[in-house]
Amino acid sequence: MKIFKSILVSALLLFLLSACSNDSAKESNETEDKSTPGNEQTVKKERKEKAVNDNVKVEPLPTTYQELAKLPVGEYYNIATSEENSKKEIPKVFSDLPDISGNPSEKELDYFYRELLKKMQQDFEGPENLINRLKFESLGSPENTDSRYQFKDNLNIVFIIDASGSMAQKINGKEKMASAKDSILNFVNKLPKDAKVGIRVYGHKGTGSDADKALSCSSSELVYPISNYNAGEFQAALNKFSPSGWTPIGLALREAKNDLASFDGANNTNIVYLVSDGIDTCEDQPIEAAKDLYSSNISPIINVIGFDVDSEGQNQLREIAAATEGIYGTVTNEGELQKELDNLSNLTEQWKEWLKQGKQKIESKRIDNALEIFSYITHEGRKQTDERMKISSILYHLHRANRMDDESYEYLQEKNREYHNWIKTEIDQFKKELKALNEASYSEAIKALEDKYITNTQ
Structure with missing residues (x-):
């Protein structure tokens, strides 16, 4: 009996030892499977094999x-x-x-x-926008073979300003519309006396309600006709509108073509600045309207400024600028808007200098693009x-x-x-x-x- 018990105990011990050994080996193998490089390749292989049966379509990442x-x-x-x-x-x-x-x-x-x-x-910016910016900043250079970028006897600058309800929003405690007005006012105060300026506003009637959409989407007005700067009249024009309704960008661009109809590109350097804080909300084909203005005999340079604009607005405004080979810039506050307009002030000074020199060719010089780059x-x-x-x-x-x-x-x-x-x-x-x-x-x-x-x- 004692011998039988001894054999039974020995058998149980052997069984337990064998089980423990198998469990240890299993744990060891699992640990090895999780950590060894060879297993990583196996997992990747399994994933690749599984991917063949996936229904999802992966859009490729950009390659340029x-x-x-x-x-x-x-x-x-x-x-x-x-x-x-x-x-x-x-x-x-x-x-x-x-x-x-x-x-x-x-x-x-x-x-x-x-x-x-x-x-x-x-909002990555491709080389095309940089090229257009370099062209714009070389406006008047005798090396510029594009007549659109050559100085003419007359310089006309038209601002197309968004007066939709969202322009009432505040940045750093100041209404966006007030910032836009102040920045433009600072700019026109520096204009040469021979330069002309105009202001067209859009979306300044009605409200942002659905009931007022038709009224607001048909509202665009040339509040300051294209003419030499007069401080009193210009300030009165700025006081005529405030943030109000919807955003008819297409309408404003088509009306701007009428505003500039008598200023042909052969005798006038025409620059248009579209300032908006969002997308067109009136379904009035702003991109087609911009193309039509750009390709007319007015031959304007059309630049677009997105003022504190969201991603959807950026995408549309960038498309308008791209369609007209103009510059698109995003600004988030009044300081950045003023800086953008300061570049325009520099160009008006260059035009003034060009006139002073009896319209003779300015001495050709290398354009210093280092800072821009x-x-x-x-x-x-x-x-x-x-x-x-x-x-x-x-x-x-x-x-x-x-x-x-x-x-x-x-x-x-x-x-x-x-x-x-x-x-x-x-x-x-x-x-x-x-x-x-x-x-x-x-x-x-x-x-x-x-x-x-x-x-x-x-």
Whole structure:
């Protein structure tokens, strides 16, 4: 009996030891599977195989800077991602992103990243806008072969101002409309006596209600006819309107064509500034109206200023500027608006100097674009950094909210780093090319830029 008990105990011990050994081996294998490089490749392979059966269609990321600049500005491009309010807000704001909480394939993760990027897309500016800015700032140069950018006997500047209800919003305690009026007033006070200025306003009648839409969408008025500056009359014109209704940009542009009808481009340098804080809300085809004005015998230079504008407004205003080969600029406060108009003041002084010299050709000189290039590269670099860091922060908060596992989180963070490293490389390359071109004459630089960046995108 004792021998039997001894054998039974020994058998039980052997069984337990064997079980423990198997469990240890299993744990060891599981740990090894999670940590060894070979297993990572296996997981990636499984994901790739699974992706073949996925139904999602992943839009490709841009491969050129021109493609990047054409992407619409994202709805949340300017969202704050600071720690104090992101823990709860980020998962809520981005709740409609694809669900990757399970075991997503690489294709599903790529799709998730592309959808997140759409929401966060910055307003990257392609080389075309820079070329148009360089052309505008060289207005009057004898090297400029485009007659639109040559000084004529007469200089006319028309402001088309948004008077929709949203212009009543305040920035730093001051109404946007008041800031726009003050900035324009500061500008006209510096005009040469021979220059002419006009102001057309739109959306200044009715209210923003549906009942007043028809009235407001048909409201646009030339409150200061194109003429030499008269301080009293100009101030009275500015006092005639205040923020009110809807936003008929198309109507205002078509009416501006009538305003300038007697100022043909052969004898007049015509510059139009469209100032708006949002999209056209009257469905009156603003882009077509802008093209029609641009291609008329008025031959105007049309520049667009987005004043504290959201992503949807930026996208439409950029399209108007692009359709007319004009400059698009975003300003967020009165100081930035004034700075934009100061560039215009410099041009009016150059025109005054041109008149003084008896309309003889100004001595040809190399245009110093160094500051403009530095400003452009700095702004593009800042956008790249902002977008990368904001997406990284959003991924972090979504990960903390258990919207993805560790492996998905690392995959997406790496994809974000790689994509923005590509953008940085493009900016660095563009910087080198621009610096090299700046050593050439203005005409050579512009031709080289156009040959490289514009003709290749047709």
